[in-house]
Structure formats: structure tokens, C-alpha cells
């Protein structure tokens with residue numbers, strides 16, 4: 001079955017030139033980034049963010065692939081960037097701007113440190129439970145465990161600590177794109193409208209200020225968005241807004257809510273190709289944000305496939 005799926009995936013990927021994909025990464029190391037580039041490079045042309053809307057309008061000889069990395073962790077600078085530079089692959093790095101400024105851990109880093117220390121997952125810290133809460137409530141929950149067990153995450157770990165603004169500016173100088181990913185990484189659909197808009201607008205303004213030119217892209221934490229929030233992000237001046245709707249980007253896709261296919265650290269080449277091919281029909285994969293296939297109805301309603 002695996003062989004059949006892989007064969008089908010290779011056929012589809014080799015015969016579909018009018019579309020492209022945006023890949024969502026997080027804390028991939030050198031080896032994993034190399035593996036992704038080698039695997040996807042057989043079928044796709046890697047493009048820069050600046051070329052994205054042009055390629056959406058006009059097909060190339062091969063389908064395009066835009067690499068993105070969420071959360072702005074230091075490991076991106078240490079591991080992904082040297083490989084991407086060597087292989088000539090552009091990418092966008094989405095920063096959680098308050099964590100870049102303060103180097104304070106994000107809520108899921110705090111949660112992961114507690115779970116690791118306990119060696120088990122308490123009911124209160126199950127991801128599906130926490131991901132239904134506003135950020136203040138998540139932190140209050142984590143505070144209780146952190147105090148009780150005296151646990152705090154190690155921000156010297158490059159998978160936990162954020163890159164600095166100087167490092168972000170260095171990436172920009174090398175030709176990479178720096179985007180915004182909120183100020184504190186809340187799940188925006190759990191926040192009040194005012195709070196959510198402050199997180200979006202504040203992070204876009206910080207990237208613009210620190211990078212010295214307009215922030216061009218915003219990515220939703222956890223891929224959780226509403227059309228109103230996505231349109232608000234676009235109204236803050238960015239050219240593209242990224243979700244995690246797991247489908248390809250077609251000619252009719254709209255820059256204010258672009259889909260992305262998440263690739264995780266443990267994926268081997270076969271799994272990468274099968275997932276990317278399974279994203280092509282636009283209705284098979286579940287959204288990692290927990291909303292299942294709700295994106296299918298929304299996008300088909302908008303004629304946005």
C-alpha cells in the first residue's frame with residue numbers, strides 16, 4: 001500500500017505545474033532541513049516570498065515551493081539557515097515578537113518543560129484542553145504547576161530560546177524574509193477581538209520597526225484564524241497571511257489566507273511526498289489546528305482552491 005501511495009504521489013507531483021505549496025516548519029535541525037530540501041527539490045522549484053504572488057498568477061515549469069519556519073527559535077539560525085544558504089533555498093521566518101525582545105519562553109515551552117519534568121501529561125496540561133483557552137488562562141494554569149514543581153524551561157536550549165533581533169536582521173541581510181507571528185503566541189480565536197488585533201498589529205509593527213522596512217507577511221499561531229482576523233492582518237500592511245489549511249496554493253488562492261502544509265521533524269521522504277500529494281485534492285488532510293476539514297467548506301464556498 002505504501003509503495004502504491006508513493007508511486008501515485010510521485011506521479012501527481014511530477015505532473016502538476018500550475019500550482020505550488022507553502023511548507024510550514026518549526027524547529028527542524030540541519031539533517032531534517034536537508035532531507036526536506038532534497039525530497040521536495042525533485043519536484044518543486046523553491047521560490048522567495050517576493051515571488052509568491054507572481055507565481056500564483058503564472059505557472060512555472062515546475063510547481064513552486066515556499067519554505068516557512070514558525071516561532072523564530074534560535075535553532076533556525078544555527079541549523080536551518082546554514083543549510084538553506086548552502087543549497088540556495090529562500091525561506092520566511094515568523095517571529096513571536098515579544099519573545100524575541102524578552103527571550104521569555106512561549107506557553108508551549110513552559111508546558112513541555114513541566115510535562116518532561118513530571119514524566120507524564122496531567123489532564124490540565126493536555127494540548128487539546130489548553131488550546132481552547134485564552135493565553136492568560138493558559139499561563140495561570142502553567143503558573144500553578146511551575147510553582148508546585150519548580151520547573152522552568154531552559155531558554156539556552158536553541159529549540160526553546162528565541163533568535164535575537166540582531167540575528168533576525170542578519171537573516172534579512174542574507175536575503176531571508178522576516179514575518180510576524182503575534183506578540184505572545186496566543187491562539188487568537190480564543191482571545192477577545194481587541195486582544196487578537198493587538199497581538200497581530202503589535203507584532204507586525206515590531207517587525208517593521210526592528211527590521212527597518214515594512215513587514216510583508218503574518219502567520220497565525222496554531223493556524224487558528226477567522227476570516228475577520230485574517231483580513232485585519234492584511235489591513236495592517238502585510239502582503240500575505242499564512243494559515244495551516246493543508247492544501248496546495250492555486251491560481252485562485254487569496255494572499256490574505258494562504259494555505260500551508262506542515263512538515264514535522266520525524267517525517268521521512270516517503271511521508272513528506274505522500275502528505276504533499278494528499279494535500280493536492282484540497283479535501284483529504286485534517287487541519288492541524290484542530291478544526292478537521294472545516295477549511296474545505298469555507299474555501300469551496302469562496303471558490304478559493
Ligand SMILES: [Zn+2]
Nearest residue numbers: 070071221222
Ligand atoms: Zn507558532
